Amino acid sequence: MKLNKNFDNLKQSYLFVEIAKRVESYKAANPGADVIRLGIGDVTRPLTPTVIDALHKASAEMGTPEGFRGYSPDSAGYTWLREAIASCYEQSGVNVTPDEVQVNDGAKSDLGNFFDVLGSVNVLVPDPVYPAYVDTNIIFGNAISYVSGNEENGFLPMPSDISGTRPDVIYICSPNNPTGAVYDKTRLTEWVNYALDNDALILFDAAYAEFIAEPSLPKSIFEIDGARKCAVEFGTLSKMAGFTGTRCGWTVIPDELEYDGAKLGKMWYRRQSVKFNGVPYIIQRAAEAVMSAQGLREARELIGYYRENAKTITSALDRAGIKYTGGANSPYVWLKCGRPSWDYFDYLLTEKNIVGTPGAGFGSGGEGWFRVTAFGTHENTVKAAERIVS
Numbered sequence: 001m002k003l004n005k006n007f008d009n010l011k012q013s014y015l016f017v018e019i020a021k022r023v024e025s026y027k028a029a030n031p032g033a034d035v036i037r038l039g040i041g042d043v044t045r046p047l048t049p050t051v052i053d054a055l056h057k058a059s060a061e062m063g064t065p066e067g068f069r070g071y072s073p074d075s076a077g078y079t080w081l082r083e084a085i086a087s088c089y090e091q092s093g094v095n096v097t098p099d100e101v102q103v104n105d106g107a108k109s110d111l112g113n114f115f116d117v118l119g120s121v122n123v124l125v126p127d128p129v130y131p132a133y134v135d136t137n138i139i140f141g142n143a144i145s146y147v148s149g150n151e152e153n154g155f156l157p158m159p160s161d162i163s164g165t166r167p168d169v170i171y172i173c174s175p176n177n178p179t180g181a182v183y184d185k186t187r188l189t190e191w192v193n194y195a196l197d198n199d200a201l202i203l204f205d206a207a208y209a210e211f212i213a214e215p216s217l218p219k220s221i222f223e224i225d226g227a228r229k230c231a232v233e234f235g236t237l238s239k240m241a242g243f244t245g246t247r248c249g250w251t252v253i254p255d256e257l258e259y260d261g262a263k264l265g266k267m268w269y270r271r272q273s274v275k276f277n278g279v280p281y282i283i284q285r286a287a288e289a290v291m292s293a294q295g296l297r298e299a300r301e302l303i304g305y306y307r308e309n310a311k312t313i314t315s316a317l318d319r320a321g322i323k324y325t326g327g328a329n330s331p332y333v334w335l336k337c338g339r340p341s342w343d344y345f346d347y348l349l350t351e352k353n354i355v356g357t358p359g360a361g362f363g364s365g366g367e368g369w370f371r372v373t374a375f376g377t378h379e380n381t382v383k384a385a386e387r388i389v390s
Contacts, residue, residue, distance in 0.1 A: 006141045015131050015361035016040050022345070023355055036384045038372040039355040041177070041331065043242045045305060047286075048298035051241065054289035058282040072278030076269055077103025077250070081284045084291035085235075085250050094222045096252055100265060102272060103287070105247040105279050107207050107236040112136040113275070114203065114232070114251075117267040124167035126157050128359060128366035130177045130205070142169075148365055155179035155325050155334065156187060159194040166198055172221070173205040175212060178362045178371040179334040180326015182217050188224050195230035201259065202231040210240045210303055212329045228254035232264065239306075239331060239375075241290045241299045248279050248287040306331050309381040310374035313388075320389035327374070334359070335388075337370040344370050352387040 013021070019039050027035060047055075061067030072078065082098040089096040104110045112132065115121070123137045127146040137144050147162050149155035155176065172191060174183045183191075195202050202221065209219040221227045236249030243249075253265035279287075289295045314327040323336040337344040341358035348354040348370075356373075359366030376384065 004139065006139050009138050010135055014135070015357070018361075019345075019355065019357065023349065026349055033353050035349070035353045035355060036376065036380045036387075037355045038374075038376050038381070038384055039357045041239065041373050041375060042244050043239060043302075043306075043375050044377050045242055045302050047242050047246070048295070048302065050289045050292065050295045050298055051286045054286045055282055058285035062282065069281045072281065072284075075102075075272040075276050075278045077101070077278060078281070078284050081288045081291075082250075084288050088291050088296075089220065089222070089252075092219065094220050096222065097255070100252055100254055102251045102253065102265075102268065103279050103284065104249050104251055104276075105283075106238055106243075107205060107234040107249045107251075108132060110249070110251045111203060111205060111234050113271075114268070115140045115142065116271050116275075117264065118169065118201070121168035122165050123169045123171070124162065125171045126173070126176070127364060128155075128178055128362035128369070129171070130173060131362060133171050134363075146363070146365075149176070149179060149181070150365060151323075151336070155181040156183055158187060159190055167200055170195060170200055170202045171205065172202055173207070174218075175208040175326070175330035175332070177205075177208065178332055178357065178359065178366065179369075180330035180332040181334075182212060182214075182329045184216065185218050185224065188218055188221065192221070192224045192227045192230060196226050199259075200230065201264075202227070204231050204233045206233055207236050208239060208330055208332075209235070210299070211307065211331050213307065214329055217329060222252070222254070228256055230257070232257070237287055237290055240303065241287075241295075242302055243287075243290075246283055246286060248283050305378070306374045309376060309378060312378075312381050313372060313374065313385045316385035316389045322389065331374040333372050333374065335370050335372065337368060339368070341367055341370050348388070352384075352390075354384050354387055 081103055082101040085101045086096045086098045122143045124145050124147055125133050126149045145164050147157040149157045204221040212219050221231045221233055233252040237243035253268055257264045290299055310327040313333045317324050325334045327333045341360045345358040357371040359369035
């Protein structure tokens with residue numbers, strides 16, 4: 001039997017696994033240390049009342065003969081949830097139909113698995129970048145090229161920065177993970193036009209879209225003319241509504257999106273029907289609750305809590321004169337640490353008892369930079385901000 005030897009090309013340890021190992025080793029040696037974790041992008045606030053009520057109600061239904069549900073009737077999700085998601089897009093002025101929405105167990109799954117329908121492709125990723133993008137394509141054996149995000153371009157690389165092989169697939173994450181940078185409509189339009197002119201597909205990761213506070217900044221790539229002919233969008237409730245432990249998201253594939261004579265939405269639906277049985281009924285009911293008027297109000301309160309944390313961090317960095325991006329429209333703050341980023345990681349951990357994420361873990365373009373998240377508690381964020389600049 002032969003194995004997929006592409007796995008040999010992966011780094012031996014996933015970034016956040018390596019971080020966890022270092023932290024646990026330090027805590028074992030220093031059991032009394034007050035370690036504040038602002039590294040992995042996990043939330044700290046509980047699920048909101050409307051979501052909990054929906055979970056309780058759905059759980060009770062499952063315990064009755066008339067309310068019990070087995071397999072989901074559709075791997076793409078229950079119709080009522082897809083309608084609720086499409087309605088939220090409509091309220092934002094974006095035209096998405098329920099049939100173009102396919103529910104998943106979080107954006108990460110579909111962002112990786114989508115290459116099942118694409119075959120062997122040339123992929124363009126920004127550097128620095130969320131490491132799962134790169135690892136996914138290494139596993140598939142795809143050719144990977146990079147476009148540099150850096151201090152000079154505000155960590156917002158553009159088509160003019162591309163050199164080398166023309167890409168078939170382009171990853172865009174806005175607000176960006178790890179840098180927190182956000183594309184405006186003008187710059188995002190340039191990417192859409194580039195994709196249209198070069199028969200390329202944009203995979204748009206909108207995981208942090210609801211953290212955008214500036215009204216002029218696009219939350220969806222489908223706010224851009226022409227995007228429906230060249231882009232797929234991945235959304236999630238993980239950060240928006242605290243679903244990191246509950247797992248629910250969605251993928252939007254416009255009906256007119258076609259490549260090589262085939263509709264991508266139909267291909268993806270067929271793939272899902274083979275490999276995915278759908279998100280549990282209970283979780284889909286909870287997701288539907290998020291999309292209600294009260295659910296959205298509560299989700300925005302959660303986001304406001306984390307936005308305040310980001311402001312606490314950036315205000316401290318401003319006072320200390322430390323350069324950074326992100327924070328205003330993102331839960332991530334990307335600060336310039338002025339030394340090798342793993343050295344800075346060890347310094348913060350051992351001297352300040354703070355866990356962040358070294359920029360080098362996101363690619364060579366992240367060296368000398370460091371990511372901290374706004375997903376801690378208010379109390380810990382205030383302490384951490386003061387420790388960082390002290």
